[in-house]
Amino acid sequence: MNLTLTEILFFVLSAITIISGALVIFSRNPVYSVLYLIVTFFAIAGHYILLNAQFLAAVHVIVYAGAIMVLFLFVIMMLNLNETTEPKTALWSKFAAVIAGLTFLPLLVGALKTSEAVVMTQPQNSDIGLVKTLGQVLFTDYLVPFELSSVLFLSAMVGAVLLGKKSTEETN
């Protein structure tokens, strides 16, 4: 089996992603979970670079591995979470969760089994992930969603202020 460099990188990155993703769930200490999550995010950013999407990779690292992770760590340290404070889940609810999860697993596995084997191809247009191409698409084809997402962010911002500020007058 001859593997190209891209394929080797793909498999290595995939292995890192899956293993660190599993470790996020299985570590008992929430701080470790967050650190493994950072590894996962970096591995996914690597996948983006393999797909020739440098901009997406950079944004992914800055936003997820940077900003969101800091928030996570901040919250965990504020609440002083550790193994001892972890709430005990009842056995029956663990049981129910496992069953609910396992009913979805065969569906996904079966769905992927029926589909054709995935063939790895290079993107036809090698500039597809560059900032220039992205900007062009964003301001032509996707102009409407781009502009309307400002409404989404505005309402999220107003909502955060509304919930965060000290209320002087209460609503009825």
Added chain:
Amino acid sequence: MKAILVLTSLGIISLLAEIFRFRRALYPIVILGLMGAIATTVSYWWYDDGDFAKYFGGMINFEDSSVIFSTIIISTGLLWFLMSDTFFNKENPRTDLVALVLFAMVGAVILTCYTNMAMLFLGVEILSIPLYVLAGSRKDSLSSNEAAFKYFIMGAFASAFLLFGIALVYGATGSFNLGVIGQVVEAKKEVLPGFFMVGVLMLVVSLLFKVSAAPFHFWAPDVYQGAPTHVTAFMSTIVKTAAIVAILRLFLSVVFDDITSFWMPVILVCVGITFVVSNVSAAVQNNVKRMLAYSSISHAGFLLLAVGAFNAYSAKAIVFYTAAYSVGSILAFAVLTNVIKDHTGGPVESFNGLGKKNPFMALVMTIALLSLAGIPPTAGFFGKYYVFNAALQAGHVWLVILGIIGSLIGVYYYFRIIIAMYFKDANEEASVEPSKQHQLVMFVTAVIIIVLGLLPDLILGIGSAAEVVAAK
């Protein structure tokens, strides 16, 4: 499209009102602006901005059905603003609350005209995020906080399903555009990969969550009860209408019409479960607000039954049903906010003796409940009639029987309130006198219910135009 612009500008104006100190003028501005939004929406029929749409790269298409549903949504919004003056204090309004409601309506209007999966996701999010906040806008109340958290966490979960579904459908068809997806599905319907089906299933699940149909309804009773009553009225009318239109544009159209044998059984099973669960649960509630929450789940079942019928009658039935249900709900909630001041609702006994204390409110509440229960001569009767008609044409006899049994149980729990109003003595002599403005809203909505019940053709003629979407 123009409605989206008007509503967005209104939202921004209401934020500016805080800075430039014209808060006192805000309430009339919003009412006038909403009237303007309705006018611009309806004017589409005389002044078609068809060429306008091509500049949007196939993201939205404002067609006849979009006009109809946008008009229903914005008119309901206008009635909602008129009944909710106490919610954000008309004289000196909370501008942030006004803005959030208007932004949520932008999301609802987007859902009536999207033709691209990216717009579907944006519409759902713009509709949901302001509502998470509005549900928790009573910060002093524990149940309001609980409602916000529950809604937010469950809603985020449903959004994840929506995104995963969109991604899988994109993977199989290579496009976000509904028209292109429809063509690919038609061309390759024999060889569609399995993960495409999983994607469609995930879209169904996430949208059924938004419309709060069983078995994805568990958030609804707690959120509806815990949220401020006015927000509950908003959620059970505008959000429900927008969610059902989103389903209609995706499933009752040319997009997935070649694989109806796959998604239709899923929707029909959910309809059956919804009829049983919602009505039986509503019958054992004593809290009026919680009862109305379960009743709104049951109405979602009726709307979905029309989608599951998938024939020429479906779109017409949905237009009539959403209009009748929205007006009836607004009226019921308008009376509820005047009778029960506690925002978590109150027992049925709160309505005792209302027939003597305030005959007007008791009368309009009776009209609203009769309409929700589907008893002639109210609009609700024809709503149910057209839905059952569509379902019978499609041969879903058992679901129609289940729906009729559900409606009969509905008659029981709606009549408990009517009996309390007219045949029970008041336990205390606290007078309930709604403001002039509320009386006007109650009067107008009651008249609409009766007129639609006597002359259903008024809206049915318009409703047949919505069939453009329902291709079959």
